Amino acid sequence: MREIREIQEKAGGTQAVAQGxxxxxxxxVGSGSEYFRIWIVNLLLTLVTLGFYYPFAKTRRLxxxxxxxxxxxxxxxxxxxxxxxxxxxxxxxxxxxxxxIASKVSPIVGLVAFAVLMLGWPALWHAxxxxxxxxxxxxxxxxRFTGTRAGAYGxxxxxxxxxxxxxxxxxxxxxxxxxxxxxxxxxxxxxxxxSLALIPAGFWLxxxxxxxxxxxxxEQTAFDVGAGQFYRLCGMALLYFTLLVLxxxxxxxxxxxxxxxxxxxxxxxxxxxxxxxxxxxxxxxFVARLQNLTWNGTRSPGLAFRSALSAGALIQLWFKNWLLTLVTxxxxxxxxxxxxxxxxxxxxxxxxTVNVDELVAAQGANATTAMGDAAGDLxxxxxxx
Numbered sequence: 001m002r003e004i005r006e007i008q009e010k011a012g013g014t015q016a017v018a019q020g021x022x023x024x025x026x027x028x029v030g031s032g033s034e035y036f037r038i039w040i041v042n043l044l045l046t047l048v049t050l051g052f053y054y055p056f057a058k059t060r061r062l063x064x065x066x067x068x069x070x071x072x073x074x075x076x077x078x079x080x081x082x083x084x085x086x087x088x089x090x091x092x093x094x095x096x097x098x099x100x101i102a103s104k105v106s107p108i109v110g111l112v113a114f115a116v117l118m119l120g121w122p123a124l125w126h127a128x129x130x131x132x133x134x135x136x137x138x139x140x141x142x143x144r145f146t147g148t149r150a151g152a153y154g155x156x157x158x159x160x161x162x163x164x165x166x167x168x169x170x171x172x173x174x175x176x177x178x179x180x181x182x183x184x185x186x187x188x189x190x191x192x193x194x195s196l197a198l199i200p201a202g203f204w205l206x207x208x209x210x211x212x213x214x215x216x217x218x219e220q221t222a223f224d225v226g227a228g229q230f231y232r233l234c235g236m237a238l239l240y241f242t243l244l245v246l247x248x249x250x251x252x253x254x255x256x257x258x259x260x261x262x263x264x265x266x267x268x269x270x271x272x273x274x275x276x277x278x279x280x281x282x283x284x285x286f287v288a289r290l291q292n293l294t295w296n297g298t299r300s301p302g303l304a305f306r307s308a309l310s311a312g313a314l315i316q317l318w319f320k321n322w323l324l325t326l327v328t329x330x331x332x333x334x335x336x337x338x339x340x341x342x343x344x345x346x347x348x349x350x351x352x353t354v355n356v357d358e359l360v361a362a363q364g365a366n367a368t369t370a371m372g373d374a375a376g377d378l379x380x381x382x383x384x385x
Contacts, residue, residue: 021304024350028342030068032335038064039334055085069345071138072356079142080135092124118163126152129210138216139360146220147213155209158202165191204230211298217359225297233293237286244281248274276322284315295348302354309347317343 042057059082066078099117103110126149133145204227212223252270288311295307321336 021351021353022356024072024352024356026345026348026350027070028068028338028345029070030064030338030341032338035064035338036334039337052086055089056082058082059085065341066136069341071350074139077137078135079137080131095120115163118160122152122156123149129213133214139356141216141360144215145213146215147209151209151213155205156202158198158205162191162195162198165194200231200234201227203234207294211294214298215300216303219300219303219354219359221298221300221303223297224299225293229293233286233289236289237282240285241278241282244278248277276319280315280318280322284318285311288314291344291347302352304351304353306349306351307347308349309344313343 038060042053042060045053046057059078059080062078062080066076069076095117099110099113102113126147129145129147129152133143136143204225207225207230208223212221214221252274288309291309292307295305298305317339321332321339324332325336
């Protein structure tokens, strides 16, 4: 009997290995018509209150999208407090207002204000990530962000280096000395190619910090994508952009030779159409490849992600969304948001080698502040999929 049990245990272990990790699919069950009602009310109240309703509108939007996102059959939840977000929103708006005032006093004062704002930005971004993750729930679990504030400044180190070059160049340019002004031109001209060369590396530092400090219960993620892959992605996007722009320019030049296309309004329409094509094709390609690169490289000891977002499908969806939004004078926007969320979310699968019920039992709480969340959203950063 003992030998039989040993054989059964070995067979069971072999079967478990063969089965591999459990796949928790992600489904988005929201609809455009449902979100339209939330969106139109949010829009009207934000306009009526001159923007002060925005944090409350954002809370309603996040609650809907999180609740409509199911991971392994269980919906996410958003627990952020709108009044806490409102305080952060007011602080961010005040900082932006003070910067605008300072920039009108003199270029030097504006430059100093911009430098101060940039120096405080990583701290606000760090607070935003902590708030966003701590406000996200799944099966009673709360997600956490474990990155430090010093790590946030490290993620922006290359950006700061480029900004220092521009600050030095502008400072020299404002000098009365002709010698210093000539040096300023050299510094500024150097800053442009250096900044372009550092963009992929800076982008990699940003994603490595963000994706490498996600946590749920005792699971802590790491990011194992190298900077070279970000350079390859940016290089391919730049190549496609160059080829597309050249092809578009040649096409427009050829069409304008015809008398029927020589009218100013037709030239304007062709240029706008070309811009839309470049935006959808290059933007869709870059976003799809970036999502796959980011989430396929994010894993913890017991959890991993598999993202298989098709660039072609995303490009087609963006074309459809833009055209219908233009035709409906913006009213299709909520339907576009829902369609975009469904395509991108449902292309991701959560792979679990750990028992998910054990994660639920190991629930941990994490209190955080909402101050940085509004700041991050005000400046147009998106920390989700």
